[in-house]
Amino acid sequence: MTPSRQTSKVTLKDVAARAGVSISTASLVFSGRGPVADATAERVRQAATDLDYAGPDPTASALRQGRSGAVAVVVEERLLHAFRDPFALAVLDGLAQELDALGLSMLLVADHGDGESNPLAAHAVDAAVFPLCGRADSSLVDHLVARTIPIVGAGAPAHGSVVHVMVEERAAQADAAQHLVDLGHERLAHVTMPLAPTPPPGPPRTVSRGEIADAAYADARERALGFLDVAPTGTIVEASRADVAEGEAAGRLLLDVPAAERPTGIVAQSDLLAAGVIRAAESLGLRVPDDISVTGFDAVDLPWLDHTLTTIEQPGEAKGRLLGNLTRRLLAGENPSDTPFPVTLRLGDTTAPAPH
Known part of the structure; x- marks a missing residue:
């Protein structure tokens, strides 16, 4: 019987010796972070292939550097919904660009907010980012703080250990509502994003000012309050998700009524909701902006919409890069403070003077 051959684990030192270079040069070839002549780099890669060397052990590297090389990017609910939202994608893209430049990878984590499961418990991360404004509190924050992991947010969670990129949500939404008032609109309505992680099931519904004040989501709450600052008697409808279908359902609820009761201006908390409202209006035979004016929030690219939205311009990629x-x-x-992120009203073709 032929005895089994005893093999030892191939190391970077073995690769460097076979290629005739120093260990530091071989390391630069694998990290891609230093200038190495093409011929030398090719010699190192060939040596690695000959020895079946897959590359440096990332765990060992992390132990040496005291870093994992990963940043937790926490998104509430299912990741599917974030990847369907063009604004969320733009924020994640900007964040990924900055982290990639630092040699850091993104660990996408879905936080269901049940307080029972901890998706970060088994992962080593160097920092955590909450890139999309969500619940005011998160059970993950206490866990991260206990591990002395730096945390960055976009307005939530509300915690003294979280450094935020801050948008004046209330003032921005008030600007959109004021634009309609300045155009002569008196009957205004507002379509909000979900006010809580688990909105009541069913179609969009009207909500009271009291429900808004108690909203768990800071961005939805502040935008609604901004609308009420300008239109205190306006109707407010909550969508269960910030997408086109929910916007269309909310639009039908507001517009499929007698003309005397119908709002002439609708302020939506996202461009997708606004696009849905426009679909509802046009399906009911209403003209935008002649019969109904609509505003959005975010200024995302919607090439399939036959309008240029009047909206609050919030560059998602730039926001992600700032995060x-x-x-x-x-x-x-360093010990940075919360950083403001300015947004502005961008005029499009979905608003016009109120119909007479």
């Missing part, structure tokens, strides 16, 4: 920049500063040992 990444704050993450970099925290990891460098």
